[in-house]
Amino acid sequence: MDTILLVSHVDPDGALPRAALEALGAAKALGLPVTAALFGPSVAKAAAALAGTGVAKVLAVEDAALAEPRYATDAAAAAALAKASGASIVVAPATSRMARVMAGVAQRIGGRIDTHVTQLSSEGGPTAFRWYYRQRIEAKLRRKERPWVLLVDPGATAAAQADGGAAPAIEKVAAALPAARTQVTGQRAPSSGEQTIRPDAKVLFVAGAGWTKKQADGQPHPEKAEALILSFVRTAGASLGSSKSLVDQAGEGQKVFEFMTHLNQVGQTGSTPRHPKGLATCCHGEEPHVVGWRFIRERRAVNLDANCGWARGKADVLYVADAFAVMEKVNALLAAKK
Ligand SMILES: Cc1cc2nc3c(=O)[nH]c(=O)nc-3n(C[C@H](O)[C@H](O)[C@H](O)COP(=O)(O)OP(=O)(O)OC[C@H]3O[C@@H](n4cnc5c(N)ncnc54)[C@H](O)[C@@H]3O)c2cc1C
Numbered sequence: 001m002d003t004i005l006l007v008s009h010v011d012p013d014g015a016l017p018r019a020a021l022e023a024l025g026a027a028k029a030l031g032l033p034v035t036a037a038l039f040g041p042s043v044a045k046a047a048a049a050l051a052g053t054g055v056a057k058v059l060a061v062e063d064a065a066l067a068e069p070r071y072a073t074d075a076a077a078a079a080a081l082a083k084a085s086g087a088s089i090v091v092a093p094a095t096s097r098m099a100r101v102m103a104g105v106a107q108r109i110g111g112r113i114d115t116h117v118t119q120l121s122s123e124g125g126p127t128a129f130r131w132y133y134r135q136r137i138e139a140k141l142r143r144k145e146r147p148w149v150l151l152v153d154p155g156a157t158a159a160a161q162a163d164g165g166a167a168p169a170i171e172k173v174a175a176a177l178p179a180a181r182t183q184v185t186g187q188r189a190p191s192s193g194e195q196t197i198r199p200d201a202k203v204l205f206v207a208g209a210g211w212t213k214k215q216a217d218g219q220p221h222p223e224k225a226e227a228l229i230l231s232f233v234r235t236a237g238a239s240l241g242s243s244k245s246l247v248d249q250a251g252e253g254q255k256v257f258e259f260m261t262h263l264n265q266v267g268q269t270g271s272t273p274r275h276p277k278g279l280a281t282c283c284h285g286e287e288p289h290v291v292g293w294r295f296i297r298e299r300r301a302v303n304l305d306a307n308c309g310w311a312r313g314k315a316d317v318l319y320v321a322d323a324f325a326v327m328e329k330v331n332a333l334l335a336a337k338k
Contacts, residue, residue, distance in 0.1 A: 002126055002146075004032050005087035006055070007078055009066070009097050010040035016049040019093035021159035023152040024053060026120045027091040028160055034091075035059065036168065037081035039074070039175075041067045047170050052163030059085055061175040068184040073177045075101040079108040080175035088146040089126055094153050102151050111147035118156035134268045135294035155199065155274035156295070194259040196233055196240035203238040204275040204296060205229070206266060207257070208283025209245035210303070215324065225282075226257050228327040235334045239275060241266040241292075243283045267292035281323040285309030302326050 006027050008020035016038075027034050037059040038046050047058040061077040078101055082090050090105075092098040094115065106113035119129040128141045128150055211225035233240050242264040249256050266273060268288040278296035283289065285301055286309050293299055293314075301310035302323045310318045319326060 010046040014045040016046035019154035023093040024160040039077035048167040106149040113149040198239040201239040204278040206241040208243040210282025
């Protein structure tokens with residue numbers, strides 16, 4: 001019978017990453033007991049967050065060097081935990097920190113790894129689900145090789161419920177961490193005037209190139225567009241997505257919204273966000289863009305063109321209307337509600 005281990009780093013404040021609770025939710029669907037393994041300078045706070053989740057024991061590697069994400073130390077800690085547990089299936093949340101080291105960990109423990117897992121289930125044996133070809137095909141995978149390492153994508157599964165009660169017992173594991181040659185001296189984020197990407201937002205607001213095109217009066221109105229978009233994103237707490245055409249305009253010397261970068265791009269060559277609702281405005285709804293909407297559960301679009309891509313089964317609701325007028329009204333309603 002397989003034995004299951006959930007392995008994760010702790011956050012800089014010592015908390016358990018939310019993605020770890022989601023990976024635990026996925027792991028529990030295998031129908032087998034789950035042991036947790038945590039690494040960081042101190043794991044007590046994160047272990048307490050597992051109280052009432054059904055996890056009975058937490059294996060821990062604690063070391064000041066694990067305060068900073070660093071391949072050598074993170075990989076050594078995760079490999080020591082996986083080895084100490086003897087688990088045949090090792091589930092980890094695909095945070096940037098775990099995603100960076102788990103392929104190496106799989107190699108060190110003589111296992112195999114599958115990434116971008118969106119669901120686990122027990123269908124004649126442990127089964128992992130993932131999407132291929134930019135979310136166009138869903139596959140179910142089973143493997144004979146063990147240990148089997150599985151990186152679960154954040155936002156794909158419901159987090160395990162922590163009902164409180166006594167924190168699971170912590171069992172320390174010794175790990176020989178290598179001397180750290182790399183030191184983190186600071187952080188630099190991609191330049192963007194305002195943080196507009198909010199993975200936890202309920203609504204994704206997508207702006208397309210139409211916002212910068214000539215409008216009914218024969219003139220483009222990019223400043224007005226900018227004000228309408230930012231006002232909605234701020235008051236609704238929405239995350240801002242973009243079509244490729246809009247973010248590519250920088251290279252074409254056209255007006256570009258300063259708060260928008262290629263990181264906002266949704267689609268085949270962009271991101272695949274997972275918000276419950278999405279609203280596309282001034283965006284045509286072409287397949288390479290809409291494939292990035294695969295996991296948006298309710299999709300609406302505003303477009304002047306009744307024959308745009310959204311009309312062809314890509315959106316649940318298409319408003320054939322001027323997005324400038326619609327968003328002005330929506331923003332006024334939101335402001336009145338505040
Ligand atoms: C290999 C490949 C990969 C690609 N990957 C991606 C990707 O990851 N993401 C992506 O987005 N695209 C991608 N594309 C490009 C994609 O095919 C489209 O060209 C792009 O999505 C079009 O962007 P758009 O809809 O914003 O612009 P347009 O096609 O220019 O559409 C603008 C829309 O705005 C509407 N509009 C204008 N004014 C108003 C108004 N006042 N009110 C309402 N509507 C208005 C127009 O009716 C029009 O439908 C890819 C293409 C290729 C070949």
